[in-house]
Amino acid sequence: MDSMSFVLFGGTGDLAKRKIYPALYNLFIDQKMPKSFSIIGLGRKEISDKEFQLQVKQSLQTFSRRALESDEKTQAFLESIRYHQLDITKKEGFLDLLNLVKKRELELNIPENRLFYLSVAPELFETIAFNIKDSGLGTTKGWKRLIIEKPFGRDLKSARDLNEKLSKSFNEDEIYRIDHYLGKPMVQNLEALELANPVLQALWNNQFIANVQITASETVGVEERAGYYDNAGAIRDMFQNHMLQLLMMTAMHLPKNVTTDEVRTEKRKVLEALRPMTKDEVTSHVVRGQYAAGEQNGKKLLGYKQEPGIDISSQNDTFVAARLWIDNSFWKGIPFYIRTGKRLKEKSTRIVFEFKNPMQDDLYKKRNELVGPNLLVIEINPSERVSFYLNSKNIDGKIEPVRADYLANAADQPEAYELLVHDAIRGDAKFFAHWKEVELAWQFVQPILEAFEENLTPLHSYKAGLFGPDASSQLLAEDGFKWWLDSDSEESDLSENKKLKRSI
Numbered sequence: 001m002d003s004m005s006f007v008l009f010g011g012t013g014d015l016a017k018r019k020i021y022p023a024l025y026n027l028f029i030d031q032k033m034p035k036s037f038s039i040i041g042l043g044r045k046e047i048s049d050k051e052f053q054l055q056v057k058q059s060l061q062t063f064s065r066r067a068l069e070s071d072e073k074t075q076a077f078l079e080s081i082r083y084h085q086l087d088i089t090k091k092e093g094f095l096d097l098l099n100l101v102k103k104r105e106l107e108l109n110i111p112e113n114r115l116f117y118l119s120v121a122p123e124l125f126e127t128i129a130f131n132i133k134d135s136g137l138g139t140t141k142g143w144k145r146l147i148i149e150k151p152f153g154r155d156l157k158s159a160r161d162l163n164e165k166l167s168k169s170f171n172e173d174e175i176y177r178i179d180h181y182l183g184k185p186m187v188q189n190l191e192a193l194e195l196a197n198p199v200l201q202a203l204w205n206n207q208f209i210a211n212v213q214i215t216a217s218e219t220v221g222v223e224e225r226a227g228y229y230d231n232a233g234a235i236r237d238m239f240q241n242h243m244l245q246l247l248m249m250t251a252m253h254l255p256k257n258v259t260t261d262e263v264r265t266e267k268r269k270v271l272e273a274l275r276p277m278t279k280d281e282v283t284s285h286v287v288r289g290q291y292a293a294g295e296q297n298g299k300k301l302l303g304y305k306q307e308p309g310i311d312i313s314s315q316n317d318t319f320v321a322a323r324l325w326i327d328n329s330f331w332k333g334i335p336f337y338i339r340t341g342k343r344l345k346e347k348s349t350r351i352v353f354e355f356k357n358p359m360q361d362d363l364y365k366k367r368n369e370l371v372g373p374n375l376l377v378i379e380i381n382p383s384e385r386v387s388f389y390l391n392s393k394n395i396d397g398k399i400e401p402v403r404a405d406y407l408a409n410a411a412d413q414p415e416a417y418e419l420l421v422h423d424a425i426r427g428d429a430k431f432f433a434h435w436k437e438v439e440l441a442w443q444f445v446q447p448i449l450e451a452f453e454e455n456l457t458p459l460h461s462y463k464a465g466l467f468g469p470d471a472s473s474q475l476l477a478e479d480g481f482k483w484w485l486d487s488d489s490e491e492s493d494l495s496e497n498k499k500l501k502r503s504i
């Protein structure tokens with residue numbers, strides 16, 4: 001792996017502390033960092049290197065997935081870090097930054113390989129990219145790469161504008177658009193599950209699958225992010241990026257070679273085949289909701305409009321469910337249901353494949369035995385688990401569901417940011433969003449944004465601490481389906497093993 005400089009804009013920010021330093025540190029401990037590297041954290045405050053290293057150490061103590069190693073190792077990591085005071089809006093500061101980057105390259109005798117990480121508010125992305133080029137920071141004898149945080153634009157037009165501006169300083173293959181859902185181990189495992197299991201490969205299509213359900217439910221509310229979230233909503237915050245990425249990863253046809261280019265091409269094809277909606281069709285296929293006051297584990301929860309920083313008249317969406325159709329030969333005729341929301345009953349990110357159930361009408365029904373459909377459930381977060389729900393005979397000779405299960409030990413798993421930062425350092429963009437994916441995703445979402453903004457689609461209220469608006473269940477009921485595994489429904493009894501007498 002090439003030695004390099006890691007230049008972190010927003011080095012004093014929340015994301016840097018919670019995710020980026022812990023990711024770099026854990027990579028270092030696992031010997032996944034290059035032999036020599038320089039880390040430069042940037043911010044506007046005046047902080048000495050020593051003070052800054054101490055701040056990073058504190059963030060590692062609080063957020064690293066593993067406890068700090070011996071002082072020697074931790075010290076070696078911290079000593080690779082320098083702090084530089086820079087106001088991004090002031091062009092002159094970038095020349096000083098260039099001098100520091102070069103000085104460190106000379107001290108460490110490393111080539112001019114530079115990774116710039118933009119962990120700052122999106123309004124600053126364009127200015128930074130311009131100043132990197134203008135100052136000469138981007139003129140290197142080695143490689144240069146840009147990791148860029150979300151959100152990438154707030155609609156189709158602003159995303160295109162931003163991309164055009166970035167492309168003046170970086171080529172597409174130098175831009176790594178982070179979507180941390182693509183770094184989740186179980187999401188990265190999807191291709192392997194399909195590729196390495198002929199049985200799944202054979203079933204992964206509309207011939208055997210009746211519908212696919214992708215859920216990302218959260219228990220948290222808007223937290224301290226009112227300013228951002230009230231202007232974004234679930235549609236921009238989760239749906240346009242994470243949920244559509246999950247859709248692509250689930251529905252893509254496996255390429256012959258699992259190379260970055262081929263995977264990205266196949267992902268893109270999913271969005272190209274996604275049946276577009278007009279603004280007027282949105283209400284038939286998309287449910288938007290906003291949480292009202294409720295309760296969780298006996299604790300009273302505020303409604304969204306009562307949250308600090310939210311206007312009492314806000315029409316913002318905190319929940320979105322949608323029925324999507326992928327009109328290609330693999331998935332034609334099969335609905336994909338997607339939902340995401342805040343202040344729901346449980347934290348769960350999962351994909352459920354419901355298989356067709358030709359047994360429903362045959363002899364089991366006549367014998368009054370319930371033969372549920374087979375389900376393949378991929379739990380992504382908080383547990384990482386693959387389960388197959390099968391039907392089997394119990395001791396009384398009756399059919400009952402059983403679950404064949406693989407549960408990963410999440411404690412051993414690297415975090416999403418660790419995997420993604422490692423990929424970017426290695427120059428592997430497979431699990432980063434290509435511009436075409438981002439553009440197609442905004443193109444699909446644009447009429448939904450407009451229907452929401454023009455209030456063409458009703459805003460359903462739902463009680464905090466439950467499963468979202470009834471209209472979301474209604475969406476599936478229209479097609480004869482239901483959401484599986486919501487934890488106080490009949491099916492959750494399956495997941496809780498109440499009905500499962502046996503587990504394979």
Ligand SMILES: NC(=O)C1=CN([C@@H]2O[C@H](COP(=O)(O)OP(=O)(O)OC[C@H]3O[C@@H](n4cnc5c(N)ncnc54)[C@H](OP(=O)(O)O)[C@@H]3O)[C@@H](O)[C@H]2O)C=CC1
Pocket residue numbers: 009010011012013014015016042043044045086087088089118119120121122149150151
């Ligand atoms: N926090 C999170 O969980 C997540 C964040 N993101 C994205 O990551 C990015 C960063 O978010 P987050 O860390 O939460 O934001 P913070 O507000 O916590 O940090 C912002 C950072 O930007 C720096 N900064 C702001 N203005 C300037 C300036 N003019 N010149 C130099 N530095 C500046 C601040 O430095 P200082 O004030 O010290 O000058 C600080 O380091 C955003 O794009 C966000 O959308 C994405 C997913 C999750």
Ligand SMILES: O=C1O[C@H](COP(=O)(O)O)[C@@H](O)[C@H](O)[C@H]1O
Pocket residue numbers: 216218237238349381
């Ligand atoms: O990007 C975001 O993701 C989080 C949810 O991430 P997860 O890894 O906990 O599933 C979400 O809370 C946040 O609003 C959004 O910006």
